[in-house]
Amino acid sequence: MAIAPIFKKAYWSLAIVGGLYFVYMTLLLNGWVQRQALYAHNVHTAWWQGPNKPEQFGFLKNQVRPFTIITPDGEKLYAWHTLPLSTYIKNEDALVQESTSSREDPESSLAFKLLAKDPESRLIINFHGNAGTVAQGWRTDTYRALTSGLVDKLHVVAVDYRGFGYSTGSPDEKGLIIDGIATVKWALNVAKIPPEKIVLLGQSLGTAVATAVAEHFVVKEGLEFRGVVLVAGFSDLPTLLTTYAIGGVIPILSPLRPYPRLQQFFAKNIQETWFSATRLVNLVRKSKNINLRIIHAQNDFEILWTHSNTLFSAAANATSTGDQGLTQEQIDELKIHQDLGESGFTNSWITVQEDGGRKSIKQDVVRHGGHNRLVTYPVVAKAIANIFQ
Ligand SMILES: *[C@@H]1O[C@H](CO)[C@@H](O)[C@H](O)[C@H]1NC(C)=O
Numbered sequence: 001m002a003i004a005p006i007f008k009k010a011y012w013s014l015a016i017v018g019g020l021y022f023v024y025m026t027l028l029l030n031g032w033v034q035r036q037a038l039y040a041h042n043v044h045t046a047w048w049q050g051p052n053k054p055e056q057f058g059f060l061k062n063q064v065r066p067f068t069i070i071t072p073d074g075e076k077l078y079a080w081h082t083l084p085l086s087t088y089i090k091n092e093d094a095l096v097q098e099s100t101s102s103r104e105d106p107e108s109s110l111a112f113k114l115l116a117k118d119p120e121s122r123l124i125i126n127f128h129g130n131a132g133t134v135a136q137g138w139r140t141d142t143y144r145a146l147t148s149g150l151v152d153k154l155h156v157v158a159v160d161y162r163g164f165g166y167s168t169g170s171p172d173e174k175g176l177i178i179d180g181i182a183t184v185k186w187a188l189n190v191a192k193i194p195p196e197k198i199v200l201l202g203q204s205l206g207t208a209v210a211t212a213v214a215e216h217f218v219v220k221e222g223l224e225f226r227g228v229v230l231v232a233g234f235s236d237l238p239t240l241l242t243t244y245a246i247g248g249v250i251p252i253l254s255p256l257r258p259y260p261r262l263q264q265f266f267a268k269n270i271q272e273t274w275f276s277a278t279r280l281v282n283l284v285r286k287s288k289n290i291n292l293r294i295i296h297a298q299n300d301f302e303i304l305w306t307h308s309n310t311l312f313s314a315a316a317n318a319t320s321t322g323d324q325g326l327t328q329e330q331i332d333e334l335k336i337h338q339d340l341g342e343s344g345f346t347n348s349w350i351t352v353q354e355d356g357g358r359k360s361i362k363q364d365v366v367r368h369g370g371h372n373r374l375v376t377y378p379v380v381a382k383a384i385a386n387i388f389q
Contacts, residue, residue, distance in 0.1 A: 129204030
């Protein structure tokens, strides 16, 4: 008899949680709410630790130069250019003496000249994940890891998409792709870095941007980059949201798993789809040469590492010139698998096409690195070094 009120309590708390989830899902059907949840661009710490003083994040004086990229539709994107440490050391006196107020005219800055005037410069264009700014969390460690001597004269440019940090506008799929293209065009046309010296690096949401941008350049402009590196990526947003949890904690569609029709209904109403696997297939097909790296950690609780299997298989399949493509069994049989114990494993797929082109696709799955930190780990640095070798 005394147990009954406890059951009653449990029943009510369940009903309240269920009710709240229902309200939350109904809200998520609204496009604006969806974009706030997916991009989380208003979640950042620039209020009290702004990216305009990169020294706050451990960089040397003028090692990082903030600058602006204007998109064709008039948005002003805030970007960071990080100098290679060895280049910094060679030019230390001049860099230290340079006034930070010369930001008004970034192309007159020494940092820009060191990038643009050296024919040996190489460049990583970094597309970050959702939330935060170029200076958020592990992102600054990424720039440090990549500019500390990994590859000679390797610069990093990172950009805040529209609506993020100090960039103007508000984000959506089309806009973020415009931003990515504008950033690459800045590198090609303003800094004059040839595409064979550029690697596109994306993390999480940034993998979808990097893929869409690389696809755009190969399809629309016939340009191929040195490499594309996708860290903690996903196949497409509706699929991702059936397992995704914001920050690894707040689920979106996964509680609906017992109700597939309801789950499908919500998945269909997702306006931002980011069909990355489809774009990746197109990118691999249309490229003559491609160097693609797909990297994921098994302890990533935001985006399950199995997404990297989907991306790898889609990319491998896209190298096939037959009408039928390949089956999953054929891909599993033909790929080169290497077990690395506590480090995880790799799968490689290298084809030489009839036209002499070479398509190299590699999947690195590590056991450790989580969702956000992985991009700072040696597995990513090594992939980039291999690409430039
Ligand atoms: C490979 O691509 C073909 C289309 O070209 C498709 O029919 C097939 O299902 C794909 N295989 C896998 C494993 O996705």
